[in-house]
Amino acid sequence: MALQDELDAFKADYEAGKPPHSVPRSAIKTMQRATAELIASGAASRALKAGSKAPGFTLNDPDGQSVSSRDLLAQGPLIVSFYRGIWCPYCNMELRALQAALPAFAALGARLVAVSPQTPVNSRKSVRQNSLTFPILADPHNDVAAGFGLRFAMPDDLVALYKNLKNDLPSFNGDQSWTLPMPGRFVIGQHGIILYAEVNPDYTKRPQPENMLPALRYAASVSA
Template sequence: MTLQAKLDAFKADFEAGKPPYNVPPSVIETMHRATAELIASGAAERALKAGNMAPVFTLNDPKGKPVSSAELLKKGPLVLSFYRGVWCPYCNMDLQALEAAKPEFDRLGASLVAISPQTAPNSRKSVRQNSLTFPILSDARGEVAAAFGLRFQLPGYLIDLYKSLKNDLPSFNDDPSWTLPMPARYVIGQDGTILYAEVNPDYTRRPEPEDMLPTVRDAALKRVA
């Protein structure tokens, strides 16, 4: 089953209010409204695209070890995924799909990392819950997501919904701003150029990890020794 098929199956059960979710229709309507407004805002079109230079960053992994994009790019191309947090079931399925694809990225000499605004303890939960073997980095206050053009402000009505659902993002991310990144995937060449970009303001839609492989293969052929 493809990643999107798994996401669609989960979404169908969730939006139907099936146990254990039991979500009322009003919650679904609010989520749909927020997604539609984010799509209509054109935010995704303003994010960095293929051909742009990727921002250089250094972020900590769950153990507090700094991970530098510049250092990773010395080894080969970089596969980069932005996600919302371990509280997001769509993101967890996305991370699991990336983990399944990791051996092929490894074979091509590419590094794989994922970035979210969540704190280190929550990143450690991401690693445990999804049995991950690649770095999960904490983007404090979403600064790297903002540099890529991915960070957006949640509307007030969605903040109210999250609060009612006990989804306390300020505590989860140690950031009072109520911002999140749009889910995104990038392949970055060793010279820092973005070779592949996929940004979707609809968090229930994710590209297949395999979609990046042709770009990663091409980048691998140009690897700098």
């Protein structure tokens, strides 16, 4: 099943309140309204695009080891996927799809890292829960996400809803700011230029991992 088909099926069940989901219709409407407002804000249009210079970053993996984009790019092209956290079922489905596509990325000499604002303990849960073999990196306060143009502040009604649903983002992230990254995926060539960028303010929409393969093939051809 294609990733978006899987996401759409989950969304339909979730919004219909099918077990094990029991979210009130008013909560669904609040989430939908917040997504519509983020789309209307034009935030996604301000994110970095193909042709832009990618910001360098150094972030910690769940074991506290520093991982540098510069070091990764010295080995080949780099895929950077920003996601919201382990509490987001859409993100978990995306992570598993990226894991399934990992051999195709590796065959083209590419490395993959996923970046979220969550604490190391929750990153370790992401790895275990989704059986991941690629690095999960912690981006405190969404600072690196901001450099890519992805960070946004959650609206007050959505914050209130999350609190009511016991979705405690300050605890997940170790940060009181109530900010999130828009889901975004980037392919960065070894020269540091973004070759592929896809950002969607609707967190229920994620591109198929294989969409990145043309950019990775190009990166492999120019580095050969």
